[in-house]
Amino acid sequence: MLEVANLDARYGRAQILNGVSLSLGQNEVVAVLGRNGAGKSTTMKSIMGMVRQKTGQITYEGQSILGKPSHAICRAGVGYVPEERRIFGELTVEENLEVGRRDKRDDAPEWTLEHLFELFPNLNERRKNLGKQLSGGEQQMLTIARTLMGNPKMVLLDEPSEGIAPVIVEQMANVIAELKREGLSVLISEQNLHFARLVSDRAYIIEKGSVCYDGTFDHLDQNPEISNKYLAV
Numbered sequence: 001m002l003e004v005a006n007l008d009a010r011y012g013r014a015q016i017l018n019g020v021s022l023s024l025g026q027n028e029v030v031a032v033l034g035r036n037g038a039g040k041s042t043t044m045k046s047i048m049g050m051v052r053q054k055t056g057q058i059t060y061e062g063q064s065i066l067g068k069p070s071h072a073i074c075r076a077g078v079g080y081v082p083e084e085r086r087i088f089g090e091l092t093v094e095e096n097l098e099v100g101r102r103d104k105r106d107d108a109p110e111w112t113l114e115h116l117f118e119l120f121p122n123l124n125e126r127r128k129n130l131g132k133q134l135s136g137g138e139q140q141m142l143t144i145a146r147t148l149m150g151n152p153k154m155v156l157l158d159e160p161s162e163g164i165a166p167v168i169v170e171q172m173a174n175v176i177a178e179l180k181r182e183g184l185s186v187l188i189s190e191q192n193l194h195f196a197r198l199v200s201d202r203a204y205i206i207e208k209g210s211v212c213y214d215g216t217f218d219h220l221d222q223n224p225e226i227s228n229k230y231l232a233v
């Protein structure tokens with residue numbers, strides 16, 4: 001579904017990614033773990049065409065998307081939920097969702113408002129509330145729900161569990177499980193090993209802009225020195 005190979009990325013003179021390679025298979029959920037500043041968001045932004053200075057290969061469904069503009073990548077079926085919640089504070093929950101509505105595509109599940117409100121019961125109760133009246137966790141849910149209104153095939157979630165209440169974290173895990181059941185492929189960036197393990201099939205760890213681990217959570221459990229070294233556990 002997605003192949004990233006030898007990806008270098010920089011902001012001005014600062015080299016942030018050094019040869020990142022990773023892949024995401026059809027209907028897989030894969031976590032990109034790493035500490036603050038390791039390069040997880042930069043990897044996602046590079047895939048989304050939001051980092052200008054980059055070299056390497058990024059292939060989505062067999063086609064190179066390196067250098068393509070974000071809107072074209074989005075139109076090809078890639079949904080992106082950034083770390084900072086980008087909702088419209090002056091629009092209601094329903095209106096925020098309508099903003100994300102795109103045509104149905106044959107090769108991806110279609111998300112209706114009713115299906116989304118089943119999946120996000122908090123948002124259902126707050127349909128008529130303004131975006132700015134929602135809690136941080138609800139805003140995070142709304143950003144994900146709005147992305148799903150675009151009927152993506154693959155979704156990139158940047159730190160979905162960050163800064164949200166434990167009860168909402170549990171809902172977030174359910175949401176990611178439902179995305180997998182619906183057939184989507186999901187790449188999540190996470191600092192939280194526990195959450196990543198709950199929702200993902202396997203993991204990468206990024207440190208200083210390079211992939212330093214590629215494997216299963218079981219292997220991480222059996223070798224705690226890896227997480228101790230590269231993650232804030």
Ligand SMILES: Nc1ncnc2c1ncn2[C@@H]1O[C@H](COP(=O)(O)OP(=O)(O)OP(=O)(O)O)[C@@H](O)[C@H]1O
Nearest residue numbers: 011014016034035036037038039040041042043083
């Ligand atoms: N727009 C930018 N201009 C310059 N440097 C940046 C920019 N965005 C990020 N960086 C730097 O790139 C490095 C990697 O940041 P990135 O956001 O990819 O890390 P991360 O692993 O996602 O961590 P976080 O959890 O903090 O988001 C950091 O040192 C950061 O300061």
